[in-house]
Every structure is written in structure tokens, then in C-alpha cells.
Amino acid sequence: MSKKGGNNQKKKISKKMTLAIRIVKSKKTGCYTFENKMIYSDERINIFFKKSNEL
Secondary structure: OOOOOOOOOOOOOOOOOEEEEEEEEOOOOOOEEEEEEEEOOHHHHHHHHOOOOOO
16 A cells, blocks of 8 residues: 655644743732733734733
8 A cells, every 4th residue: 555645744833932921910909910921923022011001
């Protein structure tokens, strides 16, 4: 039995991911907490770090 086609393997598409971490002050308790998120775009990083008042 012969196989059709030579290279039918799936190619991996890798994206550069950045772990963004910011410190957020809780409105209820006043304590500081960390908020982290995996982001793959520079534009989304800027949006992530904008203050909630500016949005």
C-alpha cells in the first residue's frame, strides 16, 4: 500500500504571546490584586494597560 502525497502533516502556526501583569486596587476592599492575561498583539497590550476610567 502506498501513501498519497508526501508531506500532509499539519503545520504549526506560532504566535508570539506576552504575559501582561498589572496591579489593580479593589473598589470594595481597597486591597491591591494582580490581574494577568496572555496577549498576542501589541495593540491589545495598550488596551489592557489603559485605566478603566479612560475607556
